[in-house]
Amino acid sequence: EPEVTQTPSHQVTQMGQEVILRCVPISNHLYFYWYRQILGQKVEFLVSFYNNEISEKSEIFDDQFSVERPDGSNFTLKIRSTKLEDSAMYFCASSERGLWGTEAFFGQGTRLTVV
Amino acid sequence: GDSVTQMEGPVTLSEEAFLTINCTYTATGYPSLFWYVQYPGEGLQLLLKATKADDKGSNKGFEATYRKETTSFHLEKGSVQVSDSAVYFCALSDPGYALNFGKGTSLLVTP
Numbered sequence: 001e002p003e004v005t006q007t008p009s010h011q012v013t014q015m016g017q018e019v020i021l022r023c024v025p026i027s028n029h030l031y032f033y034w035y036r037q038i039l040g041q042k043v044e045f046l047v048s049f050y051n052n053e054i055s056e057k058s059e060i061f062d063d064q065f066s067v068e069r070p071d072g073s074n075f076t077l078k079i080r081s082t083k084l085e086d087s088a089m090y091f092c093a094s095s096e097r098g099l100w101g102t103e104a105f106f107g108q109g110t111r112l113t114v115v
Numbered sequence: 116g117d118s119v120t121q122m123e124g125p126v127t128l129s130e131e132a133f134l135t136i137n138c139t140y141t142a143t144g145y146p147s148l149f150w151y152v153q154y155p156g157e158g159l160q161l162l163l164k165a166t167k168a169d170d171k172g173s174n175k176g177f178e179a180t181y182r183k184e185t186t187s188f189h190l191e192k193g194s195v196q197v198s199d200s201a202v203y204f205c206a207l208s209d210p211g212y213a214l215n216f217g218k219g220t221s222l223l224v225t226p
Contacts, residue, residue, distance in 0.1 A: 004158065006158075033213065035216075043216035043219070093159075103164070106160070108157055
């Protein structure tokens with residue numbers, strides 16, 4: 001069964017460092033997403049990506065965040081200068097079509113710990 | 116803006132007990148509603164969905180009915196199993212917008 005894969009599963013980084021979280025969406029999907037979940041809080045939308053550009057982003061997704069699809073398979077989230085409050089579980093997702101009424105497939109998540 | 120509120124957990128039940136996890140929503144449009152489940156160590160998986168009022172989503176013995184009059188989408192299962200232990204997330208999606216999740220409800224089923 002096709003699945004979304006994320007690497008690494010756990011990343012520890014020092015405050016101020018750059019991190020890149022990687023995702024391989026399902027191959028025939030066209031829409032890609034990043035969500036995050038701070039411990040004990042709700043899953044929050046960060047950004048959606050379609051046709052090689054951002055289609056929607058939340059207020060959380062400020063200038064320190066960026067996304068890229070560097071090749072035909074990977075989808076990355078870069079955090080330029082990490083802060084303690086960026087510590088969270090980050091989920092990548094993909095869907096064949098836009099989200100309304102359709103299923104988004106999620107990866108297992110990358111737990112980011114900023115120290 | 117749109118939001119989802121679901122009951123606080125953790126919920127602890129004995130095997131074969133009846134499960135209800137409450138979920139209510141606020142939305143300006145006509146959202147689709149979803150329940151996602153996260154088993155330990157795994158990603159979020161779609162459990163069921165409903166795209167319009169009075170629709171009932173069902174899967175693996177779980178059910179939820181889209182109630183527009185009460186703005187609710189409560190998750191139910193008649194007889195839970197130990198393997199149902201997981202975190203359950205209610206979510207909505209307005210046309211053209213991203214999924215909006217609730218905080219999640221942890222369920223522990225004991226033998």
